[in-house]
Amino acid sequence: MIDMATCNACTMPRATSDRFSRAHQPSAKSTSSTGNAGSSSGARNPIFNTERFGQHILKNPQTAQSIVDTVRYCALPPLKQLAVDAREKAKHVTAVEMDPRMAAELTKRVQGKPEQRKLEIIIGDFVKATLPYFDREFAMRLVAQPSTALWSRLSANVQLYAKVDLVMHVNKNNFRPPPKVESSVVRLVPRDPPPPVEFGEFDGLGRIIFTRRNKTVHANFMAKGVLDMLENNWKTWASVNNVIIEDDVNFKKKVEQVLNETGFTESRAAKMDVDDLLRLLSAFHDAGIHFA
Numbered sequence: 001m002i003d004m005a006t007c008n009a010c011t012m013p014r015a016t017s018d019r020f021s022r023a024h025q026p027s028a029k030s031t032s033s034t035g036n037a038g039s040s041s042g043a044r045n046p047i048f049n050t051e052r053f054g055q056h057i058l059k060n061p062q063t064a065q066s067i068v069d070t071v072r073y074c075a076l077p078p079l080k081q082l083a084v085d086a087r088e089k090a091k092h093v094t095a096v097e098m099d100p101r102m103a104a105e106l107t108k109r110v111q112g113k114p115e116q117r118k119l120e121i122i123i124g125d126f127v128k129a130t131l132p133y134f135d136r137e138f139a140m141r142l143v144a145q146p147s148t149a150l151w152s153r154l155s156a157n158v159q160l161y162a163k164v165d166l167v168m169h170v171n172k173n174n175f176r177p178p179p180k181v182e183s184s185v186v187r188l189v190p191r192d193p194p195p196p197v198e199f200g201e202f203d204g205l206g207r208i209i210f211t212r213r214n215k216t217v218h219a220n221f222m223a224k225g226v227l228d229m230l231e232n233n234w235k236t237w238a239s240v241n242n243v244i245i246e247d248d249v250n251f252k253k254k255v256e257q258v259l260n261e262t263g264f265t266e267s268r269a270a271k272m273d274v275d276d277l278l279r280l281l282s283a284f285h286d287a288g289i290h291f292a
Helices: 028-039 061-070 080-089 100-110 114-118 136-143 153-161 199-209 217-221 226-240 251-262 274-286
Strands: 004-006 073-075 092-097 119-123 162-170 183-190
Touching: 092 100, 100 119, 114 119, 136 153, 136 162, 136 183, 153 162, 153 199, 153 274, 199 217, 199 274, 217 226, 217 251, 226 251, 251 274
Parallel strands: 004 073, 073 092, 092 119
Antiparallel strands: 004 183, 162 183
C-alpha cells in the first residue's frame, strides 16, 4: 500500500501560461542584483528571488516534520527542510519545481549521497503537473462526503480510486512570504485493487448528474442535449457489438426505465455516494447505455 500526501507547501508557483525555458532566464548579473534586493525585502526568500514564480517557502520545521512523518511516498516541491527530511524517511520523493535554481540547489544537496537514488526532480509548473494542487478549498473538496456542501464530481472521482483523509491544515503564516490562501495536507491511499470501472464512464455519468447536483437525477438526464448524446452512444455501442436496434425504440423511456428500476429517479447527486453512482452506472451499462 502506498501513502501519497501532498500540499501547496515548500514552493507554490502561481498559475501561469508561460513555459519556462533558458531563453526566459535573466542574465547572471541581473539575477545577482535581484537576489541581493531579495535579501533586503521581507517579501522575498533570503537565498532566492522568489517573486518571479510566486513561490512561498515553508519556513516552519515542525510543520515540515509533521508532513514528512505522515507519508511514505511523498509528492512535494523541493528545497528546504521538507524535501531534506522526506528523502531520508520516504521510499521515494518526487519533487516538482518550476524554478531551475531551486532544483539545482536540491540536486547539489543530495549529490553523491545514498538518498540521491530516492529523489526524482521534475522541472515544470506544479499547477500543470499530474499531481493535484492543494490549497485549502481544493483539499476540502477532495475529502468531502455526500450530503455536505462541498461534495462534488471531483470528490466522487478521487474517492473512487483512493481513500482520502485530511491530515492537517497549514496556516499561511508558515510560509515566506505568506500566500493569500491557506494550505492543507491530504493523504491519498490508492484502492488496491482499483475498482473495475473505466474512469471515462464514471466521470461521464458524474458530468451529467453533478451539473446541477441539487436537482433530481431525472431532471439532469432530461436536460438539453443529454438524451441525444446518450442515444448516439447507445447506437454506436449497438453497432460495434452487432446488436440490432428496433426503429421504434423510445430512448427517453429507456433511460427513465433504468432510473426507475434502480430507484434513483428522484435522487440527487448531492446525496449520492460512490456506491450509488457505481450501481447506477452498472444499470445503464446493462441497458447498453454508455457515457464515454
